Amino acid sequence: MTDLKKRSEILYFALRNNKLRIGLAVVLFFLVLTFVGPLLTDYGPYEYVGPASQPPSSEYWFGTTTFGQDVFTQFVLGLKATFLVGIVGGGLGTLIGVLVGFSAGYRGGVIDEVLNMLTNIVLVIPTLAILLIIAAYLTVRGILAESVFIGFTAWPWAARAIRAQTFSLRSRDFVDLARLSGMKPWKIIFTEIAPNMMSYLLLVFILQFGGAILTAATLDFIGLGPTNAVSLGLMMNNAVLWGALILGMWWWFVPPGAAIMAIVGALYVTNVGLDEVFNPKLREM
Amino acid sequence: MSLQVENLRVYYQTLRGDVKALDGATFSIADREIMGLAGESGCGKSTLGNGLILLTPPMRFVEGRVTIDDEELPIWDMERMDGFRFRKISIIPQYAMNAMNPTRKIGKMTSELLESRNVDSRATLPELERRLDLVELTRDVLNMYPIELSGGMKQRMVMVISTLLNPSLLIADEITSALDVSTQKAVADMLVEFRDREFVKSMMVITHDISILYQIADSILIMYAGQLAEKASTEVIIHSPRHPYTKLLISALPKVGVKYAERRLAGIPGNPPLLLDPPVGCRFRERCPVAFDRCLQEPQFIEVEKDHFVACWKEFERDA
């Protein structure tokens, strides 16, 4: 009876935590929109569909651009790209951070020193400069390339944090007991240490996800994003480029900007909520 | 009479209900008496010791009366207790030696503490220095940071600070646990000296280590599962206890001179009851080798001989 209570205690608090509910609801809303949206529109993103620079109307829900493209279509497809970058970029960042963090934290010694140096180097690299160079060489870039780039540069803080946690868990007696049972190191890491950090790893992923989206939006906005896809950041880039600010075409840049803010904000709020769920001391009860 | 406690009940509030951690304690400590408070984990000794001086949530005062030097001690009232703390009643909390602010010099910490109690720290400085000499700490200690002192020195420092205003009752909560053997002896001896020099009138020494109590305590109070089991002078408790729990507990302690090959000691089978929903009657009933049907009723803590209190029906029967 009591062990059931312990497991569902997490669920109990999770379902009742307002921050978690609101955050997840917002993210879910946009996710659903990603799938449902394209079904609601018949146009392509860069297709000329109607009169240019039209404010939102019943026909063009988000209005049209200076080229007469449907903003709603662009928006909905851009959402898809955003989520893709979040999952691939964030996921890759988390994966590298986990591998590096666990190795450095568990092994210590020389491996730790080497990985620390690597982490510091990647941390210090001016990613913008590298990206500019890449942009100069790769004139055609896709969403995937952008995600991978973000993943390879966003992992250092995750690796640091995971390393610290692993360090402290490693010296616990149950890890010694596992060693005395003849377990191999990676088995110990994944079956003894990682499960104790599950909540932390989840939080890391959420932050990486949100961070990747934000980074992608920034890169797209300054024109270093993918060349052959639609994304929310790109929308904002185009909007500013083609005078939407001056001409007062708010429907072109406000929806994508608001969407990014909403998604990333909701993810961070979810993060705080999850923290409260996993750490009983933070609960407001 | 230094301390008198009547029918004190302090429960812990939890989501699942009240944990009856201290359920009906009635005893007294005379002037110049060092009473040891002993028992195993969960018996309520820490609740009793801390409840007398700082009854904060999740502890909840249920009922009872505490008087110190014939004056009522309003332990449920945080504000009024402020006037008593440090002056009439003082505590050396568990882990006190590790709780000193690492970024403050000890002298500064002490003077801040005194000022917060509305005591002129400058006026008490000579007395402080005298006490430091007594416990063999140099006066330079006041200019050091806690990290520069060893465990024994920190413990002695905390003892000096806690007794600076000559409280009537000093509560010492597990103050010898984390020390090595020689420091333990020095600290324990120091407790006795404080009483002999009348820096404190009486003491309540809370510990799970009964052998230390044998060395320094005048009397011992044994607790079990939130209730009092037996109180008597140290000699009586160690050599002729009457409560079944005390008897089993004392006989379960290894002594130098007893070898497993010669005489196998026995423990007490089973576990103490959970106090969320304690059993009816005597709480030791289920593990007691001499329990009988009367034990379904809760025994009172009664004086069966001079200065010897027991809560056991079997023992009452013997005397009747």
Add this chain to the structure above:
Amino acid sequence: MLRLDRVSKVYKVGTFGGKELRAVSDVSFNVEDGEVVSLIGESGSGKSTIGKMILRLISISSGAIFFDGMDISTLSGGALKEYYRKVQGVFQDPFSTYNPIFKADRVFRTIHEEFYPGVKGREWNEKLESSLEAVGLNPEEVLNKFPHQLSGGQLQRFLIARALLLDIQFLVADEIISMLDASTRIDVLNLVADLKSRGLSILFITHDLSLGYYISERAVILHRGCVVEMGSTEEVYYNPLHPYTRMLMACVPRLDEKWQDVEVELKAQQSGITSGCVYYERCQVAGKDECCATERPALRKVESDHYVACGQC
């Protein structure tokens, strides 16, 4: 069975690893077959470090440890696993030895997976039940529970049952009962003593002198990483020769006699160990001269089973 030959453990501390911390210095002693040896020392004496070195959880800086004649410091991989079939350990804190998010009997499953992969379900269950009964636990009451649902005493017994599953020859018991209540301590201690009848050798690490006396045939007294005295328990306890041992015997609180009026001088933090006797700073033996401060005394045989490391005794 187990022999330590001038084992040392040195840690590099300080910025840039400049300074050295000698946790264990040149320790040598034996544990014979079917013998219980107490390793007695206070905090900082290095006793736990020695236990961990025997269990190969910490590397050995210098010296060697021989188990049945084999040098264990070079073992790795499969050979190390074989070593763990014969040598296991139980630690001080029962609640930290278990991974809190898993059930307690997972420790048995780990042994099953790692050491007995071929043993089928029913046979394994029988083996498990007989191990549990051997340590005085009722399988129905204790299986399938989380660590926080069991008591400290039960958890420690679990760990002993785990070691018995492997049919070990040597057990390192590091302060295994110091965190238990007095009434359960003695039962677990009796259990450990009973294991001797199965042919087990035990290294019983403790700071509590009365426990050492109760259970062991021989005692090794450790101070700041060095062996200061060792021999049969009777000899060491009733005829202590080293000033440190004498101080220990005089200061430990006993239930059968009161403290003598022994003046214990309290000193400030001890400085780092240099050469010379480790007890030099606190030693009260009159006439301690220069040689105690500069030369570390070697362990000298005084009687048939009694060795002391002291220049003045």
